[in-house]
Amino acid sequence: MTGIRFQGSPAPVDAGLSALRAPLLASSNCSVRPVGRPSVGETAELEVTVSPEMTARLFDREVHPVYGTQWMVRHIEESGRLVVERHLALDEDATGYQIELTHERPARVGETLTVRARVTDVDDRECVTEHEVVAADDRLVGRARFVQRYVLRGALDPREGP
Numbered sequence: 001m002t003g004i005r006f007q008g009s010p011a012p013v014d015a016g017l018s019a020l021r022a023p024l025l026a027s028s029n030c031s032v033r034p035v036g037r038p039s040v041g042e043t044a045e046l047e048v049t050v051s052p053e054m055t056a057r058l059f060d061r062e063v064h065p066v067y068g069t070q071w072m073v074r075h076i077e078e079s080g081r082l083v084v085e086r087h088l089a090l091d092e093d094a095t096g097y098q099i100e101l102t103h104e105r106p107a108r109v110g111e112t113l114t115v116r117a118r119v120t121d122v123d124d125r126e127c128v129t130e131h132e133v134v135a136a137d138d139r140l141v142g143r144a145r146f147v148q149r150y151v152l153r154g155a156l157d158p159r160e161g162p
Contacts, residue, residue: 037087038127039119039122042083042118043116043118044079044082044117045114045116046082046114046115047114047115048075048112049111050107050110050111051109054068054109064106066106066107066109069101073144076101076115076117076133077096077146080096080129080148083117083129084127091153092151092152092153093153093155093156094127094149097126098145098146101143102142103141105139111135111136112136113134113135113141114134114136116131116134117129118131124150125150126150129145130144130145130146131146
């Protein structure tokens with residue numbers, strides 16, 4: 001089964017990621033209440049195994065047989081979401097606002113990568129995280145800075161308003 005597992009949970013939780021065939025594992029060092037804002041220094045990790053679907057593709061064709069930057073962006077966003085999601089109130093959500101990413105070196109199909117997110121700044125309006133994508137041999141594959149802005153739940157749903 002594909003999904004997200006939090007460290008210590010007995011089984012994966014289906015997170016709507018069934019399109020991904022690579023196993024995912026997630027964990028965090030959350031030590032604050034489940035609603036509110038993350039603390040500076042709080043972390044989350046997402047583990048992914050590079051699958052053939054995650055290679056560099058443009059115009060629906062593979063251009064390089066290695067981990068694609070578009071997938072790295074997705075995994076950065078997912079690891080950042082792991083940090084903020086557990087702190088959201090019932091009436092709020094968060095959305096990606098800005099991302100800066102450097103894809104340092106390739107990762108091959110079959111390699112396991114750890115995507116680490118760490119909160120560097122947070123206030124009532126946004127949460128800023130820095131990320132590292134690291135291979136099992138500790139090679140730095142990529143790094144990023146990701147800003148998420150807090151919004152009212154449903155604010156981005158066209159069915160909810162003008």
